[in-house]
Amino acid sequence: MPRRLRLIALATALAWSSGSQAISLPDLGDSAETALSRQSEKALGEQTMTSLRASGAMLNDPEINAYLDALGHRLVASDPDLAGQHFSFFAVDSNELNAFALPGGYIGVNSGLIAATQSESELASVLAHEISHVSQHHIARQIAAQSGTQMLSMAAMVAAILAAGTGNGQAAMAAATGATAAQQQSMINYTREHEQEADRIGFQLLVRAGFDPRAMAAFFERLQQSTRLVDAGTTPAWLRTHPLTAQRVAEAEDRAFTQPYRQVPDSQDYHLARALVRSYEGQPRDAEQRLAAELAEGRYRDRIAARYGLAAAQLRASHFAAAEATVDGLTRDGFRHPMLEALAGQILSQSGRSDAARARYEAALKRYPDHLQLVYDYPALLIKSGDFKTAAAFIDARLLLRPSDATLHQQAAEAWAALGSPLKSHRHQGEFYALSGSTKAAMEQFQLALKSTRDDGPDVQIVEARLQALRAREREDKADGRGDGRTRGNKPELSLYPHLPSDNRH
Template identity: 35%
Template sequence: MKPLTHPTSPPARSRWRRSLAVLLVSVTAGVVPAAAPAQSFNNVPSSARLPTLGDTAREDLSPIVERKLGEEIMREIRRDRDFLDDDAIGEYLNNFGGALVDAVPGARGETNADFTFFPVRDGAINAFALPGGFIGIHSGLLLAAQTESELASVVSHEIGHVSQRHIARMLGQQRQDALLPLASFILAALAAKASPDAAMGVLMGGQGLAVQRQLNFSRDAEREADRVGFQIMSAGGYDTSGMVAFFKRLQSANKVYGEIPAFLSSHPLTSERIVDIQARIRETPYRQRPDTIEFHLAKARARVLQDLGTTARRDTRTTLQSQLAQQHRQQQVAAQYGLSFLSLKEGDLAAARSWFDKARATMRPKEGVFSAAPASDGGAMFAVLDLEIKLAPGQPQEVIQQALRDAQAATNRYPLSRALARQYADAMINAGKLDDATRYLRDQVQLYREDPKLYDLLARAYSKQGKIALQHMALAESYVLAGALPAAVDQLNFARKASDVSFYEQSVIDARERELKARQKEEKEEEKGR
């Protein structure tokens, strides 16, 4: 597939987003749920039991094919400049979403699907589910959510779409070879960033009429996603009233500004849905859920990254500075953290360090308000920003050496943090510990084979060691994960021609090249079948 071109104007991006939203809701809403008996889980309250839709094994899209479709779409999304490639925000969303999924037995659905939550740089208040368990969350949604319970209400709703396999069930009504045309359909909307009217033209054609027919089923699918989302929220310990509060605020925004918020456009909200949710809330004991500091820190990073490089950047600084005056300590910490991150992005390392130190000092009040367990004290996100500052271009060698020591300590304290693992490798490379870096990264790529950033770091370490063949072999694996098979084969050819390539490496290169060319041939045959 060709890489996406970028839009030349914000209106073009808006039209592309609207086109994609229409396509996604047509997929997630294209099925009428059938009545089925409640599931039986040992020691699980009825409010935490997910509905089943009966035996549809013969109708469902194959989970393997569904995942393949989702991965195909994700490769295109990751190439787009509006994919928010921020390790700290991505890690927060995956920890947050993963905890919601794990809160209820059966929330992963019939296929025990792996979920991936990813941020998108877009001011629209929206979220969307893709085939295979991929859930996108707009930066605008993260900023609009006033509490973590409100964010949980939307994310749980999207989990409901995935767990009930709305996409697979809609496609299962057709022949399974409808998968590839649908993939082309959705990817056409992504490619339409260069020419947004092309996507609208598709919608006006025969396929557009099919989409409209599928939209007729949206009410049932959305109501079911509400029900599942409510159960997940409740089991996860969140304030379930956050769901109605957030929906009502979106409706109010619609009345005040006269423009339907993106989430309501792609997830039509009816009075029946609100009444249904309110009835469920009355049956659930009230539970107050304090927000984690990570929620506020993620919002601060999202605010900076959403407006970076735009005329709104000055407004970002003003917003963060006004937030300093709030009485809530978490808000103050987040504002200082955000100002530090903004200063870092602007290249002012002294200001970045000053604001960071203020945020850390505010985080440690005498009364010990934030003396919680490491998993909820924001320590990992603080460590990420601290290392980002210390590893920024222009820092002296003594600061880089300190970054290496700090990174090692942080990975020991937070061993599951992927962001810190990458920064630890980066610190070793910058400090000249190349043998240590390559050993560490080789272990990491064995543990996390689907992480292209690890292969990029490994290629960088090999390059500094002068190991050219290994450098190109590592880059080839990074390109494979990005879905760029021709570029991966080119890298293998470069590796084969390197002066330092060994006989063993030649054998590995030959075997890998045969595998990738077979995959290329398979993809070309699939393209012809479309």
């Protein structure tokens, strides 16, 4: 079942507090950006993302991540002032109700929070709030008051908190380098002024993007109600890092009343992504039984999504015949969606019917050529089936469109290795490590690629250029004091079957 990581969200607010009182913060546009430039914010965010990947905290599901990213960028697109600013949205494999903003525009949402929302507008309201933390440079505004030495320790502190979340106490102690528990906690707390500002600007994003203006207040009220029914130790993590006062709830309600009432329907993608998240909850057979009971009793918001979620849970429980029957029923009823096609391909592939799976993927890719789950699953099946030549050709064509896709580079490395091309295999493996933040491992792979051939063709020139670029980055990092050129993170595991949580793949 998915890991129950207790990530202390907003760990990368990345600021030390000098005491229990709130720091007096500068207004947006003064010393904040000079203390921490956007480039530095992005560098800190990238280092933290490397730690997240290495910790195994991220939910390795392209469909859920693609949905979150599309939803987040819909909100971003509603504000012209955010044009050109980097944002990336992703899911975290944790049942805790939480979401967080990292430096550089990286925004994570726990799977538990996705499942807890009751509408797409509620989920959008959380993303809008986190986007506003980034757009208003709350991280930079806190760091503006800190010393350079403390700034250099921030990435290590984030790694410590993440390690503690996975239960690796020894790693946490090594990374924390003597920081006290109080200092760790002070890093993750936004000030009251920051929360009010993120609520206000987030609400504007929500309305501009066409979502329900009442959603933020509704979600706040439900979270606040939940805290009255549980012990303090089980308070939702989002409320521990985003303290929810009666004033915040009242202000959210007042803002909602300023907008005319309108009913905003949820997208089908929201219902399907939420159903997929819920299929991952608990043990496989328990999830299957729970979702089957909800479907039989009519306890669902969208019947199609409920059936899809049941099929995903049946696949997770290795009940292939039942899963196939559920998918076939949806198809007979006229439902067409790339997520359904990807699930159908997974059922055929995991039940050992490679030829049927290949035919299904190829037909689906003609209809949905850009759907990431299909783009990943098809070459994975080809590699598993031993058709490395077709896999390599497919991946190379996709990399022309997605040159920074780490998963495709890793698959290309495997395919080209099987085809006896160490130059191309090491090159793609190097790109995978570089994109994962493992600079030293990437450089080693590029060096192996150059040693594997005496030719001087285009591939060699590309590898030489990439190696020079990484060496230049390494020198810059040393000059800036960000590192010693060693690998920035462990090698993250990317499954060839990302439909399933890491410990239930087949």
